[in-house]
Amino acid sequence: xxxxxxxxxxxxxxxxxxxxxxxxxxxxxxxxxxxxxxxxxxxxxxxxxxxxxxxxxxxxxxxxxxxxxxxxxxxxxxxxxxxxxxxxxxxxxxxxxxxxxxxxxxxxxxxxxxxxxxxxxxxxxxxxxxxxxxxxxxxxxxxxxxxxxxxxxxxxxxxxxxxxxxxxxxxxxxxxxxxxxxxxxxxxxxxxxxxxxxxxxxxxxxxxxxxxxxxxxxxxxxxxxxxxxxxxxxxxxxxxxxxxxxxxxxxxxxxxxxxxxxxxxxx
Amino acid sequence: xxxxxxxxxxxxxxxxxxxxxxxxxxxxxxxxxxxxxxxxxxxxxxxxxxxxxxxxxxxxxxxxxxxxxxxxxxxxxxxxxxxxxxxxxxxxxxxxxxxxxxxxxxxxxxxxxxxxxxxxxxxxxxxxxxxxxxxxxxxxxxxxxxxxxxxxxxxxxxxxxxxxxxxxxxxxxxxxxxxxxxxxxxxxxxxxxxxxxxxxxxxxxxxxxxxxxxxxxxxxxxxxxxxxxxxxxxxxxxxxxxxxxxxxxxxxxxxxxxxxxxxxxxxxxxxxxxxxxxxxxxxxxxxxxxxxxxxxxxxxxxxxxxxxxxxxxxxxxxxxxxxxxxxxxxxxxxxxxxxxxxxxx
Numbered sequence: 206x207x208x209x210x211x212x213x214x215x216x217x218x219x220x221x222x223x224x225x226x227x228x229x230x231x232x233x234x235x236x237x238x239x240x241x242x243x244x245x246x247x248x249x250x251x252x253x254x255x256x257x258x259x260x261x262x263x264x265x266x267x268x269x270x271x272x273x274x275x276x277x278x279x280x281x282x283x284x285x286x287x288x289x290x291x292x293x294x295x296x297x298x299x300x301x302x303x304x305x306x307x308x309x310x311x312x313x314x315x316x317x318x319x320x321x322x323x324x325x326x327x328x329x330x331x332x333x334x335x336x337x338x339x340x341x342x343x344x345x346x347x348x349x350x351x352x353x354x355x356x357x358x359x360x361x362x363x364x365x366x367x368x369x370x371x372x373x374x375x376x377x378x379x380x381x382x383x384x385x386x387x388x389x390x391x392x393x394x395x396x397x398x399x400x401x402x403x404x405x406x407x408x409x410x411x412x413x414x415x416x417x418x419x420x421x422x423x424x425x426x427x428x429x430x431x432x433x434x435x436x437x438x439x440x441x442x443x444x445x446x447x448x449x450x451x452x453x454x455x456x457x458x459x460x461x462x463x464x465x466x467x468x469x470x471x472x
Numbered sequence: 473x474x475x476x477x478x479x480x481x482x483x484x485x486x487x488x489x490x491x492x493x494x495x496x497x498x499x500x501x502x503x504x505x506x507x508x509x510x511x512x513x514x515x516x517x518x519x520x521x522x523x524x525x526x527x528x529x530x531x532x533x534x535x536x537x538x539x540x541x542x543x544x545x546x547x548x549x550x551x552x553x554x555x556x557x558x559x560x561x562x563x564x565x566x567x568x569x570x571x572x573x574x575x576x577x578x579x580x581x582x583x584x585x586x587x588x589x590x591x592x593x594x595x596x597x598x599x600x601x602x603x604x605x606x607x608x609x610x611x612x613x614x615x616x617x618x619x620x621x622x623x624x625x626x627x628x629x630x631x632x633x634x635x636x637x638x639x640x641x642x643x644x645x646x647x648x649x650x651x652x653x654x655x656x657x658x659x660x661x662x663x664x665x666x667x668x669x670x671x672x673x674x675x676x677x678x679x680x681x682x683x684x685x686x687x688x689x690x691x692x693x694x695x696x697x698x699x700x701x702x703x704x705x706x707x708x709x710x711x712x713x714x715x716x717x718x719x720x721x722x723x724x725x726x727x728x729x730x731x732x733x734x735x736x737x738x739x740x741x742x743x744x745x746x747x748x749x750x751x752x753x754x755x756x757x758x759x760x761x762x763x764x765x766x767x768x769x770x771x772x773x774x775x776x777x778x779x780x781x782x783x784x785x786x787x788x789x790x791x792x793x794x795x796x797x798x799x800x801x802x803x804x805x806x807x808x809x810x811x812x813x814x815x816x817x
Contacts, residue, residue, distance in 0.1 A: 259710045283713030297703040298758055307701055311713030
């Protein structure tokens with residue numbers, strides 16, 4: 206497995222003196238599907254933004270394909286890394302198709318506009334995400350699940366090798382959560398796409414990510430398969446609550462539940 | 473996509489017709505009674521070769537060729553540039569309340585203009601009065617000051633830029649007020665100039681501003697796609713491959729240049745840059761590839777009509793055109809605002 210991404214000693218502080226990341230070392234190989242887990246404020250999203258290069262002033266080194274991220278131009282980076290943001294309200298009224306077509310910006314040359322290739326790529330991405338039917342609708346008028354699928358279509362159209370996702374399914378209902386993560390998983394399988402995703406839901410992460418990285422206060426607390434990482438001891442240390450871990454009776458994936466006796470006292 | 477292109481072409485055709493009509497009105501209407509035939513004859517007589525032998529009364533020629541025509545053209549250029557600058561600032565600040573004077577351009581121009589009028593400081597360049605040169609210097613100086621203050625560790629946050637723009641503007645405006653207190657005898661002259669007017673328009677006003685305006689508008693036009701992506705948010709634009717900081721820097725410079733060139737020839741004409749992009753956006757949508765050309769044309773038409781009103785509402789007094797744009801622009805803007813709040817638009 207070729208190494209796609211290497212992070213060495215990443216430190217980052219939004220306000221000086223308060224390091225949100227306290228020296229992260231992480232290597233991700235081509236074709237991996239990694240889930241980042243951890244409590245609020247543990248630095249998951251910050252790590253993702255450091256990797257994507259939008260946070261200036263991060264200390265340490267991040268190499269992408271053996272070259273420091275800081276030495277790529279934004280356009281070069283966008284051809285390698287696509288980013289699916291958290292679900293959010295949008296303040297613009299572009300059509301879904303226009304938003305997906307913007308994913309092709311990094312592939313445009315000079316002052317030339319989108320070519321037939323770009324339009325084909327956008328269409329294919331929209332068909333894969335089943336968003337083609339409502340391509341003409343303004344992106345602020347479609348449902349939350351549809352809009353997140355448009356964002357994923359844009360990332361697919363970007364034709365990058367590494368997909369970063371920041372809680373792509375937060376605030377979505379269970380059906381849309383499953384649809385979106387199934388879609389990502391199938392892209393991962395069919396295209397060998399490398400995925401690093403932040404998850405707020407431990408069970409979804411356990412089910413979809415092949416490798417889990419558990420973060421606590423800006424450090425990596427555990428790194429490995431779901432069975433290695435999601436132990437009651439680790440979760441007690443990181444989240445501060447007791448949990449039961451067991452096999453799902455349906456497909457054998459791992460399930461985590463807060464232990465009733467731990468929460469009963471708080472009622 | 474075809475329907476959109478259709479609506480763009482339709483909007484531009486409508487606006488070009490409106491521009492031609494308002495320019496014609498600007499040449500025909502006024503204290504002296506002149507027909508459209510005279511206007512066309514004067515223009516034709518100026519054409520090389522073809523114009524030979526066309527006779528026009530000297531008085532008519534003088535009014536049209538030396539007063540009204542350059543004035544209408546200047547109004548179009550200034551109105552269009554202010555609207556273009558408004559489009560840029562609203563995109564960069566992602567704030568619908570942003571206007572071309574946001575970075576202290578108007579306050580800097582006022583101080584420069586006041587210094588020139590009251591103290592006789594400054595020098596004139598061919599075609600541009602000493603007041604104009606000083607106003608341009610003042611507004612560009614203010615922009616650099618605001619930008620310098622907001623620049624922290626090599627990065628510029630738009631929030632800091634907005635606040636330092638307001639603070640620097642307040643300071644410069646206070647300085648102008650102080651100057652006016654000391655030089656009361658020339659107060660009216662300065663106030664008139666600050667409120668904006670196109671009465672000094674001559675053909676030789678144009679060479680000093682046209683090249684800069686063309687360059688600025690071309691640069692903005694070539695950045696339309698990036699401006700669209702900026703609407704998705706700074707980080708998303710960066711993730712899609714836009715060099716956000718460089719884009720913003722470039723856009724702020726050319727936007728401020730448009731505003732500074734405009735104030736140097738016409739004083740501070742408010743509201744055009746704020747409301748024209750809004751009105752146009754309601755019709756053509758948020759895409760800058762359509763928004764920029766249509767806003768330029770709409771701004772041109774708007775200011776030609778405002779200037780026509782300014783010189784014909786209460787003759788022989790000429791109202792500063794800045795008052796007219798605010799008097800008519802503000803209520804119309806409020807109307808749009810209320811309509812949108814009710815969910816009609």
